[in-house]
Amino acid sequence: MAPPVSPLAPEAFPHLPPLAGVRLASFASGLRYKGRADLLLAELAPGTTMAGVYTKSLSCSAPVDWCRKAGAKGKARALVVNSGNANAFTGKAGMEAVAATVASAAQLIGSKETEVFVSSTGTIGVPLPHEKITAALPKVALALKADAWLDAAKAIMTTDTYPKLASRQARIGDGVVTINGIAKGSGMIAPDMATMLAYVFTDAALPAKVLQQLLTKGADKSFNAITVDSDTSTSDTLQLFATGQAKHPKIASASDPKLKEFRAVLDALLLELAHLVVKDGEGATKFVEIRIAGAASAKAAKRIGMAVANSPLIKTAIAGEDANWGRVVMAVGKAGEKADRDRLMIRIGGFDVACNGGAVPDYDETPVARHMKGRNILIEVDVGVGKGKATVWTCDLTHGYIDINGAYRT
Amino acid sequence: MAPPVSPLAPEAFPHLPPLAGVRLASFASGLRYKGRADLLLAELAPGTTMAGVYTKSLSCSAPVDWCRKAGAKGKARALVVNSGNANAFTGKAGMEAVAATVASAAQLIGSKETEVFVSSTGTIGVPLPHEKITAALPKVALALKADAWLDAAKAIMTTDTYPKLASRQARIGDGVVTINGIAKGSGMIAPDMATMLAYVFTDAALPAKVLQQLLTKGADKSFNAITVDSDTSTSDTLQLFATGQAKHPKIASASDPKLKEFRAVLDALLLELAHLVVKDGEGATKFVEIRIAGAASAKAAKRIGMAVANSPLIKTAIAGEDANWGRVVMAVGKAGEKADRDRLMIRIGGFDVACNGGAVPDYDETPVARHMKGRNILIEVDVGVGKGKATVWTCDLTHGYIDINGAYRT
Numbered sequence: 141m142a143p144p145v146s147p148l149a150p151e152a153f154p155h156l157p158p159l160a161g162v163r164l165a166s167f168a169s170g171l172r173y174k175g176r177a178d179l180l181l182a183e184l185a186p187g188t189t190m191a192g193v194y195t196k197s198l199s200c201s202a203p204v205d206w207c208r209k210a211g212a213k214g215k216a217r218a219l220v221v222n223s224g225n226a227n228a229f230t231g232k233a234g235m236e237a238v239a240a241t242v243a244s245a246a247q248l249i250g251s252k253e254t255e256v257f258v259s260s261t262g263t264i265g266v267p268l269p270h271e272k273i274t275a276a277l278p279k280v281a282l283a284l285k286a287d288a289w290l291d292a293a294k295a296i297m298t299t300d301t302y303p304k305l306a307s308r309q310a311r312i313g314d315g316v317v318t319i320n321g322i323a324k325g326s327g328m329i330a331p332d333m334a335t336m337l338a339y340v341f342t343d344a345a346l347p348a349k350v351l352q353q354l355l356t357k358g359a360d361k362s363f364n365a366i367t368v369d370s371d372t373s374t375s376d377t378l379q380l381f382a383t384g385q386a387k388h389p390k391i392a393s394a395s396d397p398k399l400k401e402f403r404a405v406l407d408a409l410l411l412e413l414a415h416l417v418v419k420d421g422e423g424a425t426k427f428v429e430i431r432i433a434g435a436a437s438a439k440a441a442k443r444i445g446m447a448v449a450n451s452p453l454i455k456t457a458i459a460g461e462d463a464n465w466g467r468v469v470m471a472v473g474k475a476g477e478k479a480d481r482d483r484l485m486i487r488i489g490g491f492d493v494a495c496n497g498g499a500v501p502d503y504d505e506t507p508v509a510r511h512m513k514g515r516n517i518l519i520e521v522d523v524g525v526g527k528g529k530a531t532v533w534t535c536d537l538t539h540g541y542i543d544i545n546g547a548y549r550t
Numbered sequence: 551m552a553p554p555v556s557p558l559a560p561e562a563f564p565h566l567p568p569l570a571g572v573r574l575a576s577f578a579s580g581l582r583y584k585g586r587a588d589l590l591l592a593e594l595a596p597g598t599t600m601a602g603v604y605t606k607s608l609s610c611s612a613p614v615d616w617c618r619k620a621g622a623k624g625k626a627r628a629l630v631v632n633s634g635n636a637n638a639f640t641g642k643a644g645m646e647a648v649a650a651t652v653a654s655a656a657q658l659i660g661s662k663e664t665e666v667f668v669s670s671t672g673t674i675g676v677p678l679p680h681e682k683i684t685a686a687l688p689k690v691a692l693a694l695k696a697d698a699w700l701d702a703a704k705a706i707m708t709t710d711t712y713p714k715l716a717s718r719q720a721r722i723g724d725g726v727v728t729i730n731g732i733a734k735g736s737g738m739i740a741p742d743m744a745t746m747l748a749y750v751f752t753d754a755a756l757p758a759k760v761l762q763q764l765l766t767k768g769a770d771k772s773f774n775a776i777t778v779d780s781d782t783s784t785s786d787t788l789q790l791f792a793t794g795q796a797k798h799p800k801i802a803s804a805s806d807p808k809l810k811e812f813r814a815v816l817d818a819l820l821l822e823l824a825h826l827v828v829k830d831g832e833g834a835t836k837f838v839e840i841r842i843a844g845a846a847s848a849k850a851a852k853r854i855g856m857a858v859a860n861s862p863l864i865k866t867a868i869a870g871e872d873a874n875w876g877r878v879v880m881a882v883g884k885a886g887e888k889a890d891r892d893r894l895m896i897r898i899g900g901f902d903v904a905c906n907g908g909a910v911p912d913y914d915e916t917p918v919a920r921h922m923k924g925r926n927i928l929i930e931v932d933v934g935v936g937k938g939k940a941t942v943w944t945c946d947l948t949h950g951y952i953d954i955n956g957a958y959r960t
Contacts, residue, residue, distance in 0.1 A: 198882070198889050198891065199882055200883065200891075228880075229876060229879040229904065229908060230908050231908030232908075234908075265875060265879060265904065265909055267908070369862040369863065452779040452862070452951070453955055456955035457955065459952065459956045460956025469609050469674055473605075473609030476606075481608065481639065496641060497640075497644075498641030498642075498644075499675055499677075537862075538956075539949050541862070542866050542948060545862070545863055546867065546948075
């Protein structure tokens with residue numbers, strides 16, 4: 141039985157507009173799941189540029205190896221994603237599966253092999269029956285259309301309980317461009333990156349080098365600032381494709397002031413997708429924002445934030461609606477970054493709970509307890525040593541997580 | 551309702567023999583728990599030497615601050631431990647509570663204040679009502695006796711489901727000495743150190759400097775090689791007291807060959823106590839040993855081992871009796887230490903499951919699945935790059951953990 145849809149799911153999914161230069165199709169190839177699409181093909185217009193950010197795992201999957209290599213050229217014509225099998229730790233067979241898929245898609249689209257990007261997500265260590273993919277691709281190619289974003293988002297789901305989509309528009313000079321994004325991920329989520337796949341498409345015309353700078357920076361404050369369970373996947377992939385079909389002034393550098401709005405909108409869209417991933421965290425019932433201030437540096441602040449966000453004791457306390465700020469003190473202490481115990485300030489839901497090395501005088505837990513009963517939890521910590529700041533996001537740790545992950549393969 | 555006793559608890563508790571120079575008493579001071587002892591006093595003979603290893607948390611508790619300072623002198627006459635309140639993040643009141651407790655015990659025993667060691671374990675951030683301790687101490691002192699080890703181990707319990715004790719004898723030259731130890735801890739357990747208190751007593755006569763070297767080294771392969779939930783407590787304390795009442799050749803250096811047996815026996819006792827802590831891990835149903843080999847160094851091996859041991863996805867898979875070795879690949883990859891994905895070998899329960907970048911040929915899961923149904927799980931990984939080895943221990947992550955920690959304070 142599938143777990144119920146996350147209580148943190150959005151009430152409705154946005155309808156993503158067609159995006160010039162992108163056609164999509166999904167298909168039930170029977171790789172693993174029965175009766176649902178598990179294969180996505182995206183066809184990209186000639187001239188499409190691309191950038192990618194990938195897992196830092198040292199045991200990354202064969203598709204990640206391929207994307208890193210092919211991505212160096214910064215050109216894309218197709219994206220093939222399957223769910224249900226990660227094609228990770230599959231040895232030589234893994235590389236062969238990638239090669240066969242890439243060759244098949246390149247032939248269909250009429251592109252170079254290095255212009256085909258592949259991702260796989262699902263179980264690790266099981267050879268990918270790529271002949272199912274190559275057999276399906278010609279059929280999938282016939283079904284390509286511009287208006288298929290929801291189906292695309294659904295095809296890449298694994299333990300996700302809802303599809304993740306976002307769309308925005310931005311002005312570049314006197315031109316208006318669209319950015320559409322889809323993502324998947326609900327467990328094995330920690331930065332650098334997560335079992336997280338996200339694909340962002342725009343009709344803007346931007347050199348690959350510019351895209352890479354925008355994406356790397358944007359990922360840092362979005363996909364690399366979320367965690368569900370501290371586990372880092374072998375397969376994490378975030379890619380940005382620009383089809384160049386929109387009309388706008390030419391951009392040659394990421395620091396071009398005309399890119400300011402585009403950059404802000406892209407960052408917001410990346411954050412929206414990242415939040416959707418956390419809100420579908422396995423078993424999640426609460427969405428938790430953790431703001432760290434007063435750290436020695438932004439990097440130190442992020443590390444402290446992640447120590448708080450990954451603490452099982454804090455995550456279970458949040459699940460139990462217990463404003464157990466003592467555990468926040470513990471997590472700050474274990475982060476290994478400079479913090480002044482006797483100047484530490486903790487705020488929960490906007491209410492001061494601790495300062496100067498102890499509970500606030502006449503601490504009234506009533507409003508804090510009320511905040512803990514909500515869906516959105518805010519924890520703010522000032523560690524009292526500097527000006528470094530960071531915000532990270534996570535979810536609570538519940539019985540649902542154990543249910544889902546104690547029985548994933550069986 | 552108290553959670554049931556861990557299924558990994560020993561069938562019987564050892565009877566610890568009296569140890570010359572140590573008298574113990576416990577008492578129900580009413581600090582937090584009703585109707586159970588929550589205060590331990592140990593009186594140590596004049597001339598007792600001591601050593602300590604403490605949490606690396608930067609937000610450590612007031613008692614830890616005190617023990618570090620007083621311990622520099624290496625002399626001990628009394629130990630006072632309370633359970634139910636950690637006296638951590640309690641600001642100036644925390645130091646005052648320590649000072650009052652120390653003064654009271656020193657007066658009772660007739661010792662210097664720096665010869666009194668205190669520990670507190672329980673909730674963080676709640677002022678310790680130390681007047682209950684100082685009021686109780688004179689009564690406790692009247693009850694001191696040599697044969698009270700089981701009661702002592704019980705008095706320091708918090709969420710522990712069973713008391714933890716161990717005893718051994720060792721020869722130093724032609725003399726025989728006894729080592730008795732008690733410990734507590736079941737959550738917030740990760741190295742450096744855990745919400746873990748452990749006190750080891752011996753009647754050997756050893757200089758404090760020698761004790762410190764033995765303890766630091768022994769802790770590395772025992773208490774600093776276990777993890778329940780990756781959370782590091784503000785209060786972790788491991789102390790070793792030597793009363794000097796036994797007769798044996800004089801020892802001046804930790805490298806004296808006459809100490810060889812004592813060192814081995816002490817290490818074994820520390821490991822036994824550390825294992826007892828893991829086996830009482832909150833919600834634990836499986837005891838997991840993780841052996842890493844082939845790493846770049848012993849330190850790298852330990853870091854990889856801890857990445858495996860702390861992975862929620864691996865711990866939930868073990869709870870679900872699922873030999874999901876793909877998640878072991880993931881954890882090795884995220885550890886950040888050198889590993890050769892294509893030479894990685896994984897063995898579960900002694901059976902090869904993966905080698906050379908993929909599942910073993912004709913992998914038969916039957917015996918592995920049988921192993922996963924047992925209480926003791928063994929995971930062996932060779933990461934294929936060097937000669938570094940390490941062994942770490944953990945437990946599974948179950949619904950019990952969520953139950954206990956989602957409702958701890960309420």
